[in-house]
Amino acid sequence: MSSCEIAELTGKRHADVMRDIRTMMTALKQNADLRSVCISSTYTGENDQEYPQYELDKDTSLTLLLGYDPVARMKVVKRWQELEAKQAPSVPQTMAQALRLAADQADQIEQQQAALALAAPKVEYVDRYVAANGAKGFRQVAKLLDANEHEFRAWLQDAKIMYRLGGEWAAYQNHIDAGRFVVKAGVASQNDHAFNATKFTPKGINWVAGEWGKHQAAKAQTSGVQS
Structure with a gap:
């Protein structure tokens, strides 16, 4: 759950929620036995600008809420329950439901394999292009x-x-560290404006081609299930 969503549910200023998270994480880091997850990321504001936020797992989110009022805590707890309910697999209650589920899964696998087969020629082309x-x-x-x-x-x-x-x-820095991007600095000749150009490395092109193929296959699969 993001710090933005926590702020929205609790009615607190996002800046205050982020401050509370930093204070909590400082305290938790003093005990290595306590597992906590807090990831820095960004979100897009209404003005189309990027702003920082934190993303917390359930345990870390609920620990943060111990310092908040009961109403705020209950709102976030109920939101976590909604998120978990969406992820919980549906268990068939009858033989007919089990057979229908098995048939649906078989259809999904066939559609995904077909989508991957269509993407295969493009992936092969990308491999040759990246090599050169x-x-x-x-x-x-x-x-x-x-x-x-x-x-x-x-x-x-x-x-x-x-x-x-x-x-x-x-x-994002983790993709730069992984060697998928390179940042090249330069100055525009027209107006002497300094800029940073982020480009895909050959390794990054190869990687993003595979991820894009998976995305397209998943989209095709979803479209087939809905139809």
């Missing part, structure tokens, strides 16, 4: 994958791969 070329920008990679730029950009943002920073698109 260097770092490439967003539009070049989108064209290489035959992907709609708007859809591809939205997926990169939703998947926490890239984000908007000061009017430019940047990669």
Whole structure:
């Protein structure tokens, strides 16, 4: 659960929730036996700008709430119950339901295999392209994958791969550390404006092609199930 959602549920300022999380994590880090999960990420505000937030697991979220009032705690607890209910698998109650579930799963597997088969030629082409070329920008990679730029950009943002920073698109640090992106600094000749260009490395192109293929296969599978 994100600090933004906690702030919304509890009626607190997001800045105050983030401050409380930092205070709590400082205290928890003094005891290595206590497991806690707090990940730094970003969210897009109404003005289309990126802002920092934290993402907590259930135990860490509930620990944070011990310092809040009962009404706020109950709202977050109920939200966690809703999230867990969505993830809980549905257990068939009758033989007919079990057979229907098995048939649906078989259909999903067939649709996913078909989607992966369609993506295979593109993946092979990407492998050959990556072997012969260097770092490439967003539009070049989108064209290489035959992907709609708007859809591809939205997926990169939703998947926490890239984000908007000061009017430019940047990669999350964990992907830079993994060697999937390289950041090149430069100065525009027209106006002497300094900029940072984030480009996919050959390793990054290969990796994102596989992830994009999985995304397209999952989308095709979902579309087939809904129809």
